[in-house]
Amino acid sequence: MAHLITPITIDGEARCCQPATRRTIAILTDAATELRPNQWEIYRAYQDNIPKQGSVKFGICCATNIEITLNGQIETLNAGFDWIRVYHNGVEVFFHESIDTSDDPDDTVAVGPFVVSLALEDRPCGHIIEIAGSTGDGIANNDVFWRASVVIG
Numbered sequence: 001m002a003h004l005i006t007p008i009t010i011d012g013e014a015r016c017c018q019p020a021t022r023r024t025i026a027i028l029t030d031a032a033t034e035l036r037p038n039q040w041e042i043y044r045a046y047q048d049n050i051p052k053q054g055s056v057k058f059g060i061c062c063a064t065n066i067e068i069t070l071n072g073q074i075e076t077l078n079a080g081f082d083w084i085r086v087y088h089n090g091v092e093v094f095f096h097e098s099i100d101t102s103d104d105p106d107d108t109v110a111v112g113p114f115v116v117s118l119a120l121e122d123r124p125c126g127h128i129i130e131i132a133g134s135t136g137d138g139i140a141n142n143d144v145f146w147r148a149s150v151v152i153g
Contacts, residue, residue, distance in 0.1 A: 006125070008024055008126035019062070021038070021152070022063045022152045023152060024058050028054070028055075030052075038151070038152075040148050040149075041054075042084065042146040043133055043134065043135065043146060045143070045144050048138070049138035050138050051134065051141075053133065055130055055132035056130070056148065057129070057130040057131075059126045060120065064119065065118060066153070068086055068118075069115050069148065070148050071111070071114075072110070072147065074108060075107070075108055077107065077139065078100050078137075081135060082098045082136065083097035084097075084146045085131070085133065087130040087131075088128075089128055090128070093116060094114065108142055133146040
């Protein structure tokens with residue numbers, strides 16, 4: 001399969017893919033941090049009653065698939081919080097959020113790994129992946145987090 005390497009427009013800015021990684025530089029927002037190449041912490045929240053959110057967005061070129069692995073530590077007090085979403089070209093392809101199982105605001109539960117595998121058709125303008133998450137509120141944020149890693153093939 002032939003691939004044309006052209007800049008990928010992300011949020012209105014043309015970004016070039018790095019041939020070695022087959023992706024653009026990752027755009028990190030809010031609490032997101034890079035842990036190492038192709039691995040990010042989307043957010044981490046401590047007991048400070050402050051809602052946390054973050055996202056990582058990047059373009060992919062010259063690839064036929066991507067495997068995204070998500071791991072987290074989320075609250076058990078309420079349902080609908082500590083969520084994570086994955087978007088492929090603006091379309092949501094994965095979603096997970098907390099489900100209440102405890103009355104203790106300090107309880108958390110490990111979740112994942114969730115593996116999101118996407119086949120990538122040959123596309124001259126490339127593909128855009130976004131991984132976004134949030135605590136949703138400032139309650140029961142006892143070292144909750146989401147992490148993501150990718151393998152591009």
